[in-house]
Amino acid sequence: MPSLSRRSFTTLLGGSLAASAVDSSPAHALLPSSDSKDFDFIFFTDTHLEPERNGAKGCAMAFKHMRGIKADFAVQGGDHIFDALQVPKERSLGLFDLYDKTQQDLSLKVYHTLGNHDCVGVYANSGVALDDPLFGKKYFEEHLGKTFYSFDHKGVHFVVLDSIGITPDRGYEGRVDAAQLQWLGNDLHTMPAGRPIVVVTHIPLVTAIENYEAAPVTPPVHHGLSVANSSEVIKVFAGRNVVGVLQGHNHVNERVEWHGVPYITSGAVCGNWWQGTRMGTPEGYTVVSIRGGKLFTRYETYGFQSVDPHNT
Ligand SMILES: [Fe+2]
Numbered sequence: 001m002p003s004l005s006r007r008s009f010t011t012l013l014g015g016s017l018a019a020s021a022v023d024s025s026p027a028h029a030l031l032p033s034s035d036s037k038d039f040d041f042i043f044f045t046d047t048h049l050e051p052e053r054n055g056a057k058g059c060a061m062a063f064k065h066m067r068g069i070k071a072d073f074a075v076q077g078g079d080h081i082f083d084a085l086q087v088p089k090e091r092s093l094g095l096f097d098l099y100d101k102t103q104q105d106l107s108l109k110v111y112h113t114l115g116n117h118d119c120v121g122v123y124a125n126s127g128v129a130l131d132d133p134l135f136g137k138k139y140f141e142e143h144l145g146k147t148f149y150s151f152d153h154k155g156v157h158f159v160v161l162d163s164i165g166i167t168p169d170r171g172y173e174g175r176v177d178a179a180q181l182q183w184l185g186n187d188l189h190t191m192p193a194g195r196p197i198v199v200v201t202h203i204p205l206v207t208a209i210e211n212y213e214a215a216p217v218t219p220p221v222h223h224g225l226s227v228a229n230s231s232e233v234i235k236v237f238a239g240r241n242v243v244g245v246l247q248g249h250n251h252v253n254e255r256v257e258w259h260g261v262p263y264i265t266s267g268a269v270c271g272n273w274w275q276g277t278r279m280g281t282p283e284g285y286t287v288v289s290i291r292g293g294k295l296f297t298r299y300e301t302y303g304f305q306s307v308d309p310h311n312t
Helices: 006-021 052-066 089-106 138-143 178-189 230-237
Strands: 039-044 074-076 110-112 149-153 156-160 164-166 172-174 197-201 242-247 254-258 261-265 284-291 294-301
Touching: 039 052, 052 089, 052 284, 089 138, 110 156, 156 178, 178 230, 242 284, 242 294
Parallel strands: 039 074, 074 110, 156 197, 197 242, 242 261
Antiparallel strands: 039 284, 149 156, 164 172, 254 261, 284 294
């Protein structure tokens, strides 16, 4: 995939607002208009805060930059820190603590999404015992709240999903489990027809990421770049006015539309894990605008300069 300059990216994504404004996909055209109000919010994802590579400084820069955006709230799309999966518990908790202190600069309500790197001690080499009271998702639940939930804002319904499936061999895959699928069905069932719905997931439900680069020589052990059972989730969206699915995890800007629903993956605050661009996407975050019950996005970069660039 050819790399694009920061300016090109801003232009490309900024242009999507005008282009999308005239789009009326069949799925949306059939639904009654909504009575939602217009507002903006920030979707920032994959902060991967770490003291190394100026990662904590970069997060602070990003939060400061976000303060210049007039937004009602922010959604963190997962992977708050780097890393909780494969390090001793003390290191993970210290990173979460540093994350909390850094995020205070944002001075905005933040809704959190669970990322794979937010799960404590999953990999065996972390030395964390399976029966540790903070193992896996438990610390996130205790510290930041539920791993899946919904809320409403100005006539728009938001659903935040838990897309992390911890596997018996102490790894992870993209998965929305059966109990959550049941909850999602019930949650969306109560929505009036036409109510705009925004879905947030760390691991993408829909992405074409595997098409952009050559496949790895050794296939991964688990299905990690997207949700393995996404077809079961997408089925629940049928007949609902899902105006956008906001996704993280892969650190690239991407938009795939299926049955009138845009699946929008945002570039990462940390870019290529604080080492420049990831497949051409620089460090940044997405500003989401709700206008007339439809969803538009633009990507903002914030000027981080890697001390150890490995641009891809
Ligand atoms: Fe990530």
